[in-house]
Amino acid sequence: MRIAITPSLSLDDAELSFTYILASGPGGQNVNKVATAAQLRFDAAGSPSLPDRVRTRVLELAGSRATREGVIVITARNYRTQQQNREDATQRLVELLRQAAHRQAYRVPTRPGRAARQRRLDGKAHRAGIKQGRSKQFDS
Template sequence: MSVDAPRPRHLPPEDELEEKFIRASGPGGQHVNRSETAVQLRFDARASRFLTDPIRDRLIEAAGQLADQDGVITIRSESSRSQYRNRVEARRRLAAMIERASRPPKRRIKTRPSRAQREKRLSDKRHKQAIRRLRKPPQVDE
């Protein structure tokens, strides 16, 4: 089953996507109780031939709770009353996730705080320490 919208470049082939239509939650009266307009799009990232290994790993990591322990990513879209628009939205979200995962992460450049920053941090700590000391009742030695 194909969607007529322009196909995003980062979307896997149709045979790797599985769609299930479900009833949307929330208000809407009789229409929402009778029609299955919400879409559940499933993509098995681990078994995909479309992704390279580093992209697959980053995608599953970035998917978080949307991915199960087997690497199957499930995206649910129910924002529209139209089944077609929900299908397009779910596919767009999957393509955006894959596009973000396909960009390698930037390498962190290690930096050190300057001498002035270290001294300011220590003087701020001393200042806070003095304020806390003033809040305590005076110690009486016997």
């Protein structure tokens, strides 16, 4: 099965590996007995699904969640069931990949047009006239 990231990018769910660990937090004695926290591992450096641009960006965005080998590790322990934590970890990885796949819009530097320059000068002249009117008038 494939996980859709963007319309042009998707991941094979076989690239994700999950392990379950004991979680802290709510659950009473159940927390001590059942491994409900999900730890997702995704080998971003070796993934055939990611273009090079997205690969480098996602490893940069992952920060301390990425290992030296380029494996992203996400631990989800917000919920009391393995399934909910698994879905939470997957969703967090998808959001990270979407953020990495988003391309910044290239800003084309422009100059103010002739009318804008004229409006600016008119405003300055108007302001100067107001200030000129505040000065003392000397009658000779």
